Amino acid sequence: MAMALAGPAAAQIVVGKPTKTATVRPRALETAPRDNTGGKLLATGGVTQVEGAGGGGLTPWAVITGYGTDDQVGANAFLTKVYADDYRLTAYGGAIGLFDRVELSAAKHVFDTRQVGAALGLGKGYEFRQTVLGAKVRLFGDAIIDQDSWLPQVSAGIQYKDNERDSLLKAIGARSGNGTDFYVSATKLLLEHSLLLNGTVRMTKANEIGILGFGGTGNGYEPMVEGSVGYLINRNLLVGVEYRSKPDNLAIVKESDWFDLFVAWVPTKNVSLTVAYADLGTVAIRDKQKALYLSLQVGF
Known part of the structure; x- marks a missing residue:
């Protein structure tokens, strides 16, 4: 659920005298047409991460959402939609990127327990709902332009999460129904190799990204590692893998790390579709949860 690595034009890097340039033109971009719908290369703003930030599906990237450059929005x-063996998750929302520097986002989660809700005495199809408000700031680096350097683009972000089931979450052992995640992401686009690398460190107390509350037997922040690797097969099709580690705070249920394999299709800058197979491990009282992940993004 990471996204495509490059777009419709080659990146140019100055070498020697200012009048001479060397062109980095990835194989996947050889036939890419020009696109005037935004200043950035095709798909370099990523898709929308499940909590609303620009990036992959499981983890945010350092890039700012959308196609605006430093003088655009x-x-x-x-x-x-996430279709797991015993659960359903719907996430929706939006994000705005300001001048390729600041990103503001909002997302809503609806987690349907289906038959598990009945088994827990909550009722069939019982839903957990939470709102996520996020902000991200690019600190330094440029994932696209800095092709003559190994320095990645680095951003810092925050995600405030508010779950509507506060009383129930405390009854199952969570310390709170709301909490805040803090993260730092580093993203590097290797355009010559059509490759994207991303790493994120997240400080969090969230149980199942906040769907089951925050904290538990311990209530301190823990550093969690997340990562994305993507390869651009052609200018519109990306395949890759993601990983996200998660804390294990609740005494009554075990929490697993997440892993996925994805295919992302980016026909234009205005729309993308991501399909993934996700291994979610144990979720609440059900283990071995495998899921189909589908995500549609529209924007500019």
């Missing part, structure tokens, strides 16, 4: 809206 970009924005995206998204709808994501």
